[in-house]
Amino acid sequence: MTPHWLPVLIAIPIAGGVLAPVFSRRTASVWGLGVLAATLGVALGLTGLLADGVISYPMGGWPVPFGIELRFDVLSAFATAVALISALAIWFSSGSQGRVTSPEGIAVLLLCAGGMVGFLLAADYFTLFVFLEILSISAYGMVAMSDERGAGIAAFRYLLMGAAASIVILLSVGLLYTLTGSLNMGDVRLRLPDGGLPLYLALGGFTAGFLLKAAAFPLHVWLPDAHATAPSAVSAILSGLVVKMGVIGLLRTPGLDQLHELLLWIGAASLLGGALFALVQDDLKRLLAYSTVSNIGLIVLGLALHRTGATIHILNHAVVKAALFLAAGAFIHRAGSRALEGIGRSMPVTTAAFAVGAMAVIGIPPTAGFTGKWLVTLGALHAGRPVFAVILLLSSLILALCYARFLVALAFRPARADIREAPVRMLVPILLLVALSLVLGLVGGRLAEFVGF
Amino acid sequence: MxxxxxxxxxxxxxxxxxxxxxxxxxxxxxxxxxxxHVARHYIEQAPESANLVTQVLLDYRGMDTFGEVVVIFAALVAVLVLRARGERPLPAPSPSPIVGFIVRLVTPFFALFAFHVILTGHEAPGGGLQGAAILGGLVLMNGIVFGPERARAFLPTRALPWLQGAGPLAFLAAGILGGITTGFALGYPAHLPVLHEAMLVGVELGIGIGGAVIFSRLYLAMEA
Amino acid sequence: MSPLLENLDYVATTILFCIGLWTLIADSNLIKKVMGLNIMETAVFAFIVTSGMIEGGDAPITGPGAELPFMSPIPHALVLTGIVVAVSTTAVALALLLRVHREHGTLDIDELRGRW
Amino acid sequence: MEILLVEFVPGIHLHLRLDALGALLAATAAVLWVLVAPSPGNGRRYATFLGLTFMLTLGVAFAGNLLTLLVFYELLSLAAWPLVVHDESEEALAAGRHYLAYVLTGGTILLLAIAFVTLSVGPAPFGTPVDLPPVGFVLLLAGFSVKAALVPVHGWVPRAHPVAPAPISALLSGLMVATGSFGMIRVFQLGAPTPVALLTTVAALTVITGGLVAIRTDNLKRRLAWSTISQMAYVPLALAVLDVEALAGGILHIIHHAFMKGGLFLCAGLLLHQLGVRRVSQMTGVAHRMPWTMGTFTLLSLGMIGIPPLSGFVTKWVIGTGMAQAGAWLSLAVLLTGALLAALYLMPIVHTAWFGARAEGPRADPSARTLIPVLAAAALTVLLGIGAALPGFPLQVARLAASGFGG
Missing domain, CATH: 1.20.5 (Single alpha-helices involved in coiled-coils or other helix-helix interfaces)
Incomplete structure (x- = not known):
């Protein structure tokens, strides 16, 4: 039976996004939640089917190299996290009067989710580029959704660098087409010449483009401003999901193994750079943004050393970082401003959730972050490169001190008056994500078999 | 430096x-x-009179065009959502009589040509997006010459949210229809030539009108 | 003929790409940066379209009077989509610039850097 | 008896295992928490984290393989942090930062070490001895030595104790440091591939510096903290002798030291609470105002020094015989100097308290109810000392635990 669920999985969020402006402000959030719940259902169903092999679907019935093919493989299973976290972000901000819950805002969020799902399913380099554009343009719009003064310029810098990256990726797609005459991923890999300058240029273009989209170290300069000025629910989606698309793009690049050395050093630079920059931040969301850069470094390092560990960390970090940004959003919502000194005392549940999230992002054993950190450390030692294991552990140590310093300021300083616990619509998504991060921490072994690179 | x-x-x-x-x-x-490789296959299989580019655009690689139409829609909603608050006063231009007359004269022919480009896109040079660009350009021309109010007059108010999504919605319809008739989404049924033709034109029309509305709303969002 | 001359078309698009890259980086006015971006995009589209060219080929539209060999239709389709992507990005960029101009009063990156 | 819970990392399960060693630590933790728990009025956060630390110590006791041990070990370090900074004074927060920096670094070194070990020998459950890679072995000891407060990495102990509330200092000294030594014993249970001369020297250095600095420290709690550093170094000292009897003595020492030091800290807490006495110099003749507290303090001090028939003597005796059997005369000498130093930094306190100029003022002993934990600690010290050889007492269980060692 042809798996029609694949095109349906992409169609639902995109159709939802296209129809969102039809709704009023009140019903738009409910529509958004409904659409993403349906997407989550289909994605979970497909992940279940994944047990007996990769699912492929030729669009329009054209056999593989001649038409566009959609493939649902292990990486595409990340679509479940995309649907879940986007839905929780909408639920978190439902009821607030900001631009996020306006019909156009919900449309942008749904299109971003649709773009990500399409990106995960595309098995054709040009379709990959088109969906990368959908999610990128939505992401530029999402950053500018906040009313802060710096949001405009932060979104513009993100757009400028993102668009430059997309153009370089398109150039590489063009080069691959010139070299092989086809655009289907599997077909291109078969027909690629095994060397030559054009191939290296294409490979370099893909890597540079996706590393910029993933905010790996030298190319991460757009991320802190963008993620810090965006509304917290949006930052959760940006840091948790959009940044991961860059890494998954890297995994889709043909001939990634030839870049082993480059990935090692860029990963190490991101790990250490992100952690050191996080040390000097005093605003919570900028701290979380730099922590994302550091964790992306862990994933890029993992691509070279232990691909299963890197893939698992893509999922784990998405869940954990989304929880942290939502908790930050709850703090800022209640404090009214970015100064969060001492408000933790009257918001015990959010602070506890933030603490568990912080433990997870640092990689304290039973939580989700540990699996990735452990596997990549093993990979580093196995490859005989202990220096990367030391860099990895050192940067998670630095991050631990950053988060500890912040937790002290949050929960151990004198309390502030008239601060109440976060509203339920904010607490439930946070607690759900934190619980999920604990569960993911415990099923690391089973997850690794499922991923099984 | x-x-x-x-x-x-x-x-x-x-x-x-x-x-x-x-x-x-x-x-x-x-x-x-x-x-x-792939291109030779397309050329050999081509029917005797067809615009191969549109065939590739809609039939072989329909998903890309669906993505493209969604990209332009995403740009619209992104622009609408990030607009700075506070209305700017509308500068009411006073068109010189000659320019005003020419624009009023040319507008209907522009529209006719645009729809020609849209409707014959699958055999002759042209296509949905090219038509959308012409129609959008028409609305912008009127807007620039006679002021945004005249451009807004082109756009229906109530059906606007539906019309601006015409592109993606047309593709969804074609996808479902294709799924039913050929067993694969976005497949055009070769064995039912009338439906095949109708779907092609329908999708082209959706892209054309949807694109034109989006271009106009982009202009209005930046102007007003 | 040396390969450089044979693939002159590709080399020309690359030079255009680098001019766009230079404008994107060097210019301090944000609108000029967007223009640089558009030059880069045009260069890549030019590269993709010329890659489909075939000597003595005809436009890929079958019908009376058209004969083999035809240009490859795929690059044209890709570029059509690429152009729309470029337009969308530029639209969002200009809308952002409108907002930046209204909030900060200037579009010069050096002045802005000190401001926000 | 062991249970393999969830496979939380590919190839390695969350492994809980009951053995004599784990049971001993768990029993000590249970008794100590009972002594410490009834401190009134410290708020919800204090109570929750107190319970959490107890649970995690049980986890450390019953961990079945190295990674599970690391899981509970790291969580225990984090759970103890809010207790250390409970007063939220600037000084407490600074001590908390130090504590966290030291302990997290230790945890990170351990993670690296366990990665090395897992790479070469797999999940390394404690039941079966295995040949540890030398690098892994050294790193493991380095990781555990941070919490076991061996000399170069002991910095957090003297800072954390004076700031933490008295019951927490009792716990910190009694068991937090013990988990470090406990970890070392677990490593030795797996195997001791390389020569342990380094460990002996570091342990000896710790015993001596701990004792010397304790003599000169005036702040009572800080002196007791230095005493913990010196006393707890006996365990790695005994381990390095690689003799079953010495090892049993080392295990026993963890238990006895926990009760004695716990009692001493509680006394210090009572002194601070009742009379506001922080410094040894302020304690002249204080015994006449608080005879009961100072009485137990004296008894516990004698126990610490190793005067028979108290429990302190038993552990020193067993370790001593073990060292003599193995011919480790240097370690034996260090053991004795340690006991001498203990006398030098505890006896002056007792002397000034009893024989110093009588401090005027009414009797300030706390109510009977608050005295119970301190008295219980003293009773335990006596009981464990006299009844040491009886079956079922910790000595016999420690010998059983030590007998199973490959090393």
């Missing part, structure tokens, strides 16, 4: 790129992979 640094960087980048470009298969040679 920054200018020189950037120039040095750009030339630095250009050297390996030019070397790689030189090493590509000879430009225009008939036996390079582009012509011997």
């Amino acid at each position: 920054k200018g020189r640094l950037a120039a040095a960087f750009a030339t630095g980048v250009s050297i390996p790129m030019i070397a790689a470009m030189a090493a590509l298969p000879r430009h225009g040679s008939p036996d390079q992979p582009i012509h011997t």
